[in-house]
Amino acid sequence: MRYENIYFIGIGGIGMSAIARFCKFKGANVSGYDRTPSALTKALESEGIQVHYNDDPSQIPADIQNTLIVYTPAVPNTLAELSIAREKGYNVIKRSKMLGELTHGETCLAVAGTHGKTTTSTLVAHILTESESGCSAFLGGISKNYGTNMLVSETKTVVAEADEFDRSFLQLHPSIAAITAMDADHLDIYGDLVHVQEAFRQFASQVSETIILKYGLPIRQDEVSARIFTYHYDNAMADFHGTNFRLDDHGHYTYDLVYPAGVLSDIKVGTIGWVNVENSIAAAAICLCYGIDGQKVRHAIGSFEGAVRRLDVHLNRGSLCYIDDYAHHPAELKSAITSVRQVFPGRKITGIFQPHLYTRTRDFAPEFAESLSLLDKLILLDIYPAREEPIEGVTSELIFKDVTCPEKVLLHKDQLMEYLEKEDIDVLMTLGAGDIDRFIGPITELLSKR
Structure with missing residues (x-):
């Protein structure tokens, strides 16, 4: 260097x-x-x-x-x-400039989006590694297959998670890129949804060969030079989509992938939930467009163990389940909760949520309340400030007052473990991007003794 x-x-x-x-x-x-x-x-x-x-x-x-x-x-x-x-x-x-320099001159396969990018990029890296095509990878989460967020290969292929925060992803010029979502987020940076979408369009214009676009996102073919393919969980209008879904007793889906070259049948997803089916479709689209054999794609999706803190199952034994997820935006919360709801129909789902950032809480309080109302019970913690100073009048109460789920409670995080000791748990989720992950070990230990 x-x-x-x-x-x-x-x-x-x-x-x-x-x-x-x-x-x-x-x-x-x-x-x-x-x-x-x-x-x-x-x-x-x-x-x-x-x-x-x-x-x-x-x-x-x-x-x-x-x-x-x-x-x-x-x-x-x-x-x-x-x-x-x-x-x-x-x-x-x-950091973004450094990543841009490290990927310059390489064949960059990138995944952008306000949610879904970590799991999808980690799966792309896994498919390339399992197929023996090989890649280096800079990931936004810890791969459970490899125990790291960085893979190194002698090939010229680099997988990169393209982060929209601070417009960081505009330092990248990928050959192939997926865009998973373009929701309003980081409004402390962008101001409004219009400017978020403008940044994603700029990113798309920097892709040289192929864009894998979530069906319905507002980027047109005449706005970019790369060819656009669309993907979706099950919408038949998308170029890549799933069909013939089967859900096993452990929460894993098997499906058939319909794509421009035909049908790839009986793909069993190694991670749980419908949202990971959709993530696998996006990853498969990238890899198939890159030229990876379909049978190798199918095998790697099945052996993929996921990323740490992404629908991460820590305990699942019949009447007791504990899942942790990084969801910190209303759309992410909705995807995570509905995915778990499909896997565990009829079960009582309790969610512990720690809001992340005062600005995000202020900007999306009603949307947070709507998504969290999908739970059977909410345990809401104080806001994790990260890089921000407090904003007068902005507390977790802004969300809590509008939550309509059957049960809800507002706690300080130092009260959480004592509260859980007395709580009857069926399916438990921890949710958030702050330091809520420091409770994973203690919660797992507590529940394992029951």
């Missing part, structure tokens, strides 16, 4: 850590800062990457000319490490 040292500010982020791992593999001296320890930072440390947790500019390598600094826009500009690095003249770039 061009730089001897690469220093990451916000190294514990899912996208940042994937790039850090890649740079370490390529021989650079990699180190970095993050605000708090996590399972991901501990994994990086175990791989030989130095991570510290205090805002300490003295930790940055002193050799300015041979050090590249990569940062995530999730860290504030007031962070001392970031501001001093700029003052001293280091080359400081955003």
